[in-house]
Amino acid sequence: MTDPLTPVLTKRWLSPNSWRLATYEALEGYTAIRKALAGTPEQLVQVVKDAGLRGRGGAGFPAGVKWSFMPPNEDKPHYLVINADEGEPGTCKDIPLMMADPHSLIEGCIIASYAMRSHRCFIYVRGEALHCIRRLNAAVREAYGAGYLGENILGSGFDLDITVHAGAGAYICGEETALLDSLEGRRGQPRLKPPFPAAAGLYAAPTTVNNVETIASAPFIVNAGSDWFRKMGREKSPGPKIYSISGHVEQPGQYEAPLGTTLRQLLELCGGMKDKVPLKFWTPGGSSTPMFTAEHLDIPLDFEGAAEAGSMLGTTAVQVFNETVSVPWAVMKWTQFYEHESCGKCTPCREGTYWLAQILERMVDGHGTAEDIDTLLDVCDNVLGRSFCALGDGAVSPIQSGIKYFRDEFLALCESNKRELVGAQA
Amino acid sequence: MTSTEIFDQDTVAKAQDLIGRYPQSRSALLPMLHLVQSVQGFVSQEGIDFCARQLDLSEAEVSAVATFYTMYKRRPCGEHLVSVCTNTLCAALGGEAIYRQLGEHLGVGHEEVAGEPGAPGSIMLEHAECLAACDLAPVLQVNYEYYDKQTPESATELVEALQRGEKPAPTRGAPLTDFKGAELQLAGFFPEDDEAYWSDVDGPSQTAETLRGARLAADRGWTAPVMEDVPLPEVEKK
Numbered sequence: 001m002t003d004p005l006t007p008v009l010t011k012r013w014l015s016p017n018s019w020r021l022a023t024y025e026a027l028e029g030y031t032a033i034r035k036a037l038a039g040t041p042e043q044l045v046q047v048v049k050d051a052g053l054r055g056r057g058g059a060g061f062p063a064g065v066k067w068s069f070m071p072p073n074e075d076k077p078h079y080l081v082i083n084a085d086e087g088e089p090g091t092c093k094d095i096p097l098m099m100a101d102p103h104s105l106i107e108g109c110i111i112a113s114y115a116m117r118s119h120r121c122f123i124y125v126r127g128e129a130l131h132c133i134r135r136l137n138a139a140v141r142e143a144y145g146a147g148y149l150g151e152n153i154l155g156s157g158f159d160l161d162i163t164v165h166a167g168a169g170a171y172i173c174g175e176e177t178a179l180l181d182s183l184e185g186r187r188g189q190p191r192l193k194p195p196f197p198a199a200a201g202l203y204a205a206p207t208t209v210n211n212v213e214t215i216a217s218a219p220f221i222v223n224a225g226s227d228w229f230r231k232m233g234r235e236k237s238p239g240p241k242i243y244s245i246s247g248h249v250e251q252p253g254q255y256e257a258p259l260g261t262t263l264r265q266l267l268e269l270c271g272g273m274k275d276k277v278p279l280k281f282w283t284p285g286g287s288s289t290p291m292f293t294a295e296h297l298d299i300p301l302d303f304e305g306a307a308e309a310g311s312m313l314g315t316t317a318v319q320v321f322n323e324t325v326s327v328p329w330a331v332m333k334w335t336q337f338y339e340h341e342s343c344g345k346c347t348p349c350r351e352g353t354y355w356l357a358q359i360l361e362r363m364v365d366g367h368g369t370a371e372d373i374d375t376l377l378d379v380c381d382n383v384l385g386r387s388f389c390a391l392g393d394g395a396v397s398p399i400q401s402g403i404k405y406f407r408d409e410f411l412a413l414c415e416s417n418k419r420e421l422v423g424a425q426a
Numbered sequence: 427m428t429s430t431e432i433f434d435q436d437t438v439a440k441a442q443d444l445i446g447r448y449p450q451s452r453s454a455l456l457p458m459l460h461l462v463q464s465v466q467g468f469v470s471q472e473g474i475d476f477c478a479r480q481l482d483l484s485e486a487e488v489s490a491v492a493t494f495y496t497m498y499k500r501r502p503c504g505e506h507l508v509s510v511c512t513n514t515l516c517a518a519l520g521g522e523a524i525y526r527q528l529g530e531h532l533g534v535g536h537e538e539v540a541g542e543p544g545a546p547g548s549i550m551l552e553h554a555e556c557l558a559a560c561d562l563a564p565v566l567q568v569n570y571e572y573y574d575k576q577t578p579e580s581a582t583e584l585v586e587a588l589q590r591g592e593k594p595a596p597t598r599g600a601p602l603t604d605f606k607g608a609e610l611q612l613a614g615f616f617p618e619d620d621e622a623y624w625s626d627v628d629g630p631s632q633t634a635e636t637l638r639g640a641r642l643a644a645d646r647g648w649t650a651p652v653m654e655d656v657p658l659p660e661v662e663k664k
Contacts, residue, residue, distance in 0.1 A: 003648035010640045011650075013632065035658065043658040050659060077449070089513050089556040099598070099631040120449065127460075127497045127612055128509070128557060130570040131599045131631060137616060138627040163447055166612045168456050168495035171555065185455035185481075187494040203450055225656035232650060240650060242639075246560035247515055253561045253638030269642065287514065319515050319560060333514040337555055343494075 002258050004269060006232050006240045008220055009213065010256040013100040019135050021142040024103040030148055032219035036111045037156035044115035048218065050226035052238040056093075057083055057174075057211030058285065058314045060237070060303040066208060069198035070116040076205040078118035080109060081183065084125040084132070084212045085167055085174040088286035089337060090317030093242040094212040096254055098125070098132040101216070102139035106162065108215035110148065111222055113160050116208055120161055124179055127167045136164045171341035175389050176209035178343065189345045190389040213242060233259035237302030237313075247282075247320035248274045260300040263292075266318060277322040281405065285314020287334045288394025290401035311401070327406040328413055331398045332360035338395035349392035352383035356399060368414045373403060429472040429479070437465055440615060441480045447614070451481050455491055457613045459498050464610035467544050468499040497612075499550070502543035506588050507605045509554035510566045510581070516556070520577060521564035525553050527578035528585055540589075547589040550605075561635040562597070569608035571599030574633060597633065600626035 012018045012027050024030065036044055049064030070078060082105065086094040098105060109121045125133050140162050143149045151159045165183060172178045173188040180202050182188035201207020217239065221229050230238040237259040243266055246252045250271030257266070263282065273279055281291045284301055290311040292299065299309045306313040321330065339353040356379055359372050380396035387393065403410060433441075440461055444454040455477060462473035474488045481488075492498045499507075510525040511517075532540035534551050541548030559565040562574035566581060573584060574597040587594050593602040617623045634641075643649065 002651060003643070003646075005639055005643035005646075005648045006650035007640045007643045007648075008650045013637055014640050014644060017628065018632075019627070035655075039658040040661070042661045046659045046661045086558045087556060090515060090560050091556070092558045092560045092562075095558045096631070096636045100636065126558070127495075128554070128567065128570050130608055130611060131572070131629065134600065134611065134616065134627050134629075135631075137614075138623075164614070165453075166457065166460060166614070167497075168459065169497035170495050182456065183453055184450065185452035185491065187491055220653070222658070223655065224653035226659075227656070228651055228653060244561055246563060247519070251635075251638055252563075253635040255639035255642075257639075269639070317560065321515075321518060325518050330514050330518065333512075333517055337513055340555065 007256050008240045032222040033110045041115045051221045051229040056213035079202045079207040080113045080118045080121040081209045082123040087171045090286045090319040091315040092244045102135045104216040108218040111218045123164045172343040189343045243316045245318045248322040259302040264297040280323045283319045286317040289314040290397045327402050327409045331402040332364045334398045346388035348383045349387040429476040433476050460609050460613035464606045467503045503605050504539045504548035504550040505604045507550045511557045512553040513556040516564040519563045524581045571596035598631045600629040
């Protein structure tokens with residue numbers, strides 16, 4: 001049994017000036033790249049595969065498998081792109097990580113780039129995260145100065161350049177192909193897949209897009225091996241994970257625990273519900289993951305556990321809401337978000353989110369009817385699985401799950417609108 | 427004024443520098459639009475013309491990009507940009523009340539400016555989508571620096587201080603400058619003076635919430651399994 005909390009990525013955060021190179025080096029920083037660069041790219045892909053590291057950006061795709069999709073030849077330049085466009089409502093793990101320990105991401109980038117024969121890496125950071133951009137810029141500068149970046153890194157013959165790139169405020173750019181279009185200087189709209197980025201990504205060259213937390217895990221796996229990593233978490237979802245707990249709890253914050261930890265356990269760690277007001281609903285991993293209720297306190301929060309219970313693990317952005325919050329209102333707010341962030345490329349999402357928001361606004365305003373609930377679900381059916389990318393799927397999650405668990409609350413909004421027709425009395 | 431009058435040689439040099447940072451020039455467009463905002467405080471038609479010339483794109487191509495992203499302001503911004511998160515979680519914890527209160531205090535709505543745009547103490551207010559600081563809700567940003575755990579009262583005091591020309595320190599971020607200064611950094615240009623550079627970088631970030639899990643683990647003696655150096659797996663070299 002592991003301890004309830006297993007700080008790996010968050011361990012250095014407690015150190016003063018944890019973002020500085022000197023601190024990082026004093027705490028085993030940049031030891032993994034020495035080992036990695038002495039090995040082969042194949043060995044690195046294998047150790048990440050063996051570890052079972054799954055993408056921490058929400059989808060949970062096995063990172064080592066993703067890396068292995070990159071062609072073995074170098075006919076075209078290979079690119080590693082880090083998705084640091086954290087914006088999924090509730091999600092707030094990558095931003096503290098990049099502020100507190102940017103060098104762990106840089107070291108991970110070096111390892112991943114070497115594993116995928118890439119000599120150019122871009123870190124696409126959400127524009128609103130200015131302090132992260134600064135810290136990353138400083139970390140890159142320090143890493144160049146120490147010989148960890150640039151030409152012939154540590155005498156290995158391997159070259160790598162990293163560019164920190166600021167986004168400009170568009171949630172859709174968290175979708176990997178939209179991110180690539182954005183990085184190419186275009187509107188951030190998703191691309192048709194296939195071709196997948198490993199075949200034709202940035203500038204139509206082989207590219208891998210990975211989340212911050214995923215890549216920051218690589219140095220630890222290289223240093224301590226796959227068996228160590230698998231001591232934490234569950235068989236199909238191994239490793240530690242940063243659970244970001246927010247909302248109506250006593251001690252919100254970042255808690256790094258083994259995958260598979262339950263909300264009941266997390267609530268114990270964060271001091272329980274604020275002022276003991278009972279739990280009403282929560283998201284396991286951001287607003288795009290269908291909500292859970294107090295019935296789901298013991299669901300293991302890993303990729304399988306969340307999916308078996310009808311939701312998704314997402315980004316482990318655990319947003320906790322107590323009894324004082326109206327579900328239709330919360331759903332309306334989230335829907336307005338998706339409406340604003342829909343990129344407009346495909347009709348189901350562009351039109352669907354627009355009308356879903358209109359209906360929900362009308363209902364919350366007290367002008368809804370019971371038929372509106374059916375209309376909402378009907379529109380959801382026409383968005384889910386019919387949109388160009390996952391934004392549309394995410395947009396319907398709060399609505400479908402909100403109605404599933406709290407239909408009475410939606411109906412209650414309509415009660416007062418039942419007007420008897422004149423002359424209809426029998 | 428034409429774009430060549432507004433954007434001086436230094437800005438041209440910076441634009442060329444940006445182009446040099448990417449394998450293909452067009453990738454410099456997003457940073458270049460931030461650069462344009464650092465000069466004018468918004469993306470004007472002249473700014474679009476400037477980017478188009480630097481990158482050999484049409485104005486339509488640049489406009490299409492500039493209008494897609496919310497951080498590019500199409501009307502002159504205030505000295506400061508105040509962004510209040512009104513997404514669900516922040517809203518439930520008071521973000522909506524903060525936004526309403528600031529709107530009343532400043533007498534403006536979304537993306538409107540109180541005061542003469544660009545003049546000292548002028549403020550553009552906006553409601554923002556999730557600012558990825560949910561454990562510190564409700565949050566707002568001034569020029570993209572974080573002011574965490576706000577209340578309608580604290581936010582009003584903050585805005586009043588900004589209007590008086592003061593620059594209260596953010597909870598997380600660098601010492602406050604102004605919108606244009608933040609945009610220059612977003613474009614990828616940081617202070618050349620070493621002391622100023624590190625003063626920005628070393629601005630605070632480690633809130634109690636950020637460190638809570640790590641602190642609790644340290645207090646309780648909880649750790650990840652011990653890391654031992656093991657060799658990389660043997661694989662056949664391709």
